[in-house]
Amino acid sequence: xxxxxGIDFGGTFTKFALVDLEGNxxxxxxxxxxxxxxAQDVLLHVRGVLESMCMRSHLPYPPxxxxxxxxxxxxxxxAGTVKMSGAxxxxxxxxRSIASQILGCPVAxxxxxxxxxxxxLYFGNASNASEMLYVSWGTGLGAGLTIARQVYHSRFGAMxxxxxxxxxxxxxxxxxxxxxxxLEVEIGARALVEKAQAEMAAGRPSIMAxxxxxxxxxxxxxxxxxxxxxxxxxxxxxxxLAHTLAASLAMLNPDTVIxxxxxxxxxxxxxxxFDRELASSAPTFALSNTSIQxxxxxxxxxxxxxxxxxxxxxxx
Ligand SMILES: [Zn+2]
Numbered sequence: 001x002x003x004x005x006g007i008d009f010g011g012t013f014t015k016f017a018l019v020d021l022e023g024n025x026x027x028x029x030x031x032x033x034x035x036x037x038x039a040q041d042v043l044l045h046v047r048g049v050l051e052s053m054c055m056r057s058h059l060p061y062p063p064x065x066x067x068x069x070x071x072x073x074x075x076x077x078x079a080g081t082v083k084m085s086g087a088x089x090x091x092x093x094x095x096r097s098i099a100s101q102i103l104g105c106p107v108a109x110x111x112x113x114x115x116x117x118x119x120x121l122y123f124g125n126a127s128n129a130s131e132m133l134y135v136s137w138g139t140g141l142g143a144g145l146t147i148a149r150q151v152y153h154s155r156f157g158a159m160x161x162x163x164x165x166x167x168x169x170x171x172x173x174x175x176x177x178x179x180x181x182x183l184e185v186e187i188g189a190r191a192l193v194e195k196a197q198a199e200m201a202a203g204r205p206s207i208m209a210x211x212x213x214x215x216x217x218x219x220x221x222x223x224x225x226x227x228x229x230x231x232x233x234x235x236x237x238x239x240x241l242a243h244t245l246a247a248s249l250a251m252l253n254p255d256t257v258i259x260x261x262x263x264x265x266x267x268x269x270x271x272x273x274f275d276r277e278l279a280s281s282a283p284t285f286a287l288s289n290t291s292i293q294x295x296x297x298x299x300x301x302x303x304x305x306x307x308x309x310x311x312x313x314x315x316x
Pocket of ligand 1: 163165175182183
């Protein structure tokens with residue numbers, strides 16, 4: 001059987017999958033990320049996990065179609081280097097050559113967002129898309145773009161930072177990117193939780209008050225139960241998101257917008273607000289033919305896309 005391995009490095013967990021050429025997951029695994037380790041140690045760990053997955057699935061190691069890695073941070077796809085990854089503490093690291101040496105097979109490296117985008121581009125809700133804008137909404141907000149079905153990487157690899165565009169002009173919240181009130185510090189996962197906690201500490205009643213470890217999923221649950229505070233937080237979040245996205249739609253006029261990432265699961269709850277705000281802030285002619293929907297892959301987009309990445313033409 002022809003298959004490749006996808007590795008999705010996250011700030012908390014690293015996900016692994018063996019994936020066939022049609023995008024079907026044959027086996028999967030998930031381990032805590034070794035975020036403060038050398039690349040050698042991380043890749044030795046990856047090899048160990050992949051070897052045991054191949055063994056239990058009765059498949060050969062290394063994967064015949066190679067391995068693909070999705071990495072949070074700034075990646076030079078052509079060079080195969082990680083220019084910066086805050087989560088792993090790596091700078092200017094030749095990850096592709098280190099990984100192919102340790103894993104014993106060809107490796108391709110891209111950002112986690114670009115890797116995730118490939119899952120929908122080839123096997124999911126963007127399989128007929130030409131120009132796709134892919135928005136991953138979790139801890140941060142990252143975006144990917146395809147032009148004529150090719151992933152746009154930008155010369156310096158730092159494109160797609162939708163989360164680091166200013167969303168609130170007079171915000172006191174300062175982001176590590178240097179901007180006050182950027183989308184990430186206003187509506188990223190942590191921002192939503194902090195906003196809810198601050199309101200409740202100030203005396204706002206909410207069914208979320210019983211939660212010891214509040215998460216965006218629990219805020220979404222409370223909103224589904226018509227909790228006024230949770231609804232207010234999500235309505236504000238999708239309003240800011242819609243206004244920021246409107247500028248990208250006016251600029252790029254993609255045929256498809258795909259939402260992925262854990263926090264994007266809250267969109268359907270307040271979709272009416274999102275649609276209304278988008279319609280009032282994006283030009284009608286830029287919106288009329290644009291399909292906006294959720295990723296078909298949920299939490300698996302990163303690994304399925306990373307496995308697809310392995311099978312694409314590799315930069316020399
Ligand atoms: Zn920022």
